[in-house]
Amino acid sequence: MSFWEYANPVKFLKLSGSLLPYVSILAAITIIAGLSWGFFFTPDDYKQGATVKILYVHVPSAFVAINAWFMMLVASIIWLVRRHHVSALAAKAAAPIGIAMTIIGLVTGALWGQPMWGTWWEWDPKLTSFLILFLFYLGYIILWAAVEDPDTAADLTSVLCIVGSVFAVLSRYATNFWNQGLHQDASLSIDKEEHVADVFYYPLIVVMAGFVLLFVALVLLNTRSEIMKRRAGAIMVRSGI
């Protein structure tokens, strides 16, 4: 048994089909539990009041948005090295979810920024680099849609994803250099000093786990439908429709 066995579309469909219900239910439970814990059973912040609760949507969506790109990068490299179609399709499947999470992160950030900083938008490095991430997602998705031959599309988007990662990281540090920020430091990091307070921390972790599970469920679902779409296409070609 090796991990690569599941690169076979049939095996992948079987495994993902049996996993999908569990992952989805688990995602729903953790998100509902985490959000209701966060929304109703934690105190308001002494400075920010109830707006601090935007944190429970803002941080997880931003986290998933960045890591979705990272997952696409890994899947693209696997596609280029080992030519497993499932990998290419998983990268394709993750992109719309990533861009949706980016938009959620930006919008919740704006809603939070308005009462706290007095502005919907500020050209702060973190905000700016998220906007840039959005542009990279956009280019990636548009390139997938523009190329007709599926293998060529997979190849081109994989190279775009790899080179794009280099330039996205460059842009991240360029924006750091370009403007000093309003945004607070990382809400979650190894360094305990800069953490959010524990009361907010535990529900946040639960919601984050929920968002990650949601991401996994959606990627599995999208990848499955991509595989099936391709099969349907092959059947249509074969039967001459």
Added chain:
Amino acid sequence: MLFGQGGGFGLSLAFFFILVVFFPFAIGPNLDLLSKVAPGTLWVGALLACLLSLERIFALDFEDGTLDLLVTSPIPLEGVVISKAIVHWLTTGLPLVLLTPFLGVLLGLQNSNVIFLIISLILGTPALSIIGAFGAALTAGMKRGGLLLSILVLPFYIPTLIFGAEAARRGIEGFETQTSILLLLGVSLLSWAILPFAAASVLRINLR
């Protein structure tokens, strides 16, 4: 050869000129204000003018089959990409840089300050050319490649634009410029180091 092919060279230069001349019409004839936005205007103008001529890097050669011959020739495809990008810079980037002092006058820049813009453009426009060559390689052979090319390439231009315009702005406002110039140079060199390989691999995919 590139000069002869239907005036793509003159066009982007003319576009740069017109774009920069139109800014005062939009912002108003206040030279103080114009000189403040001059670095940004010239940088965005250069970037858009560069974008305009990118499609021609590979599209024509792709259509008439020259690219197939170049792939089978003994020169590595990476070398072809590099020479194409150099030619693109010589016919687009360099003329833009040469035109900058005159446009600087129109935007109310002091003569001594124009030098910062020239330095930042000389160091930055090569990056625009090689990044553009990568984008052109990605979209070679697509029917509506032009618009797609712009959408794909523009995010890649962000670091160059930030460091380039920052260097010019800092120079004009009298701050130290060394850091931003070195970073700009770094972005240019990094682009020239990795993108020829990426562009060549993408071309091979497109020619399959």
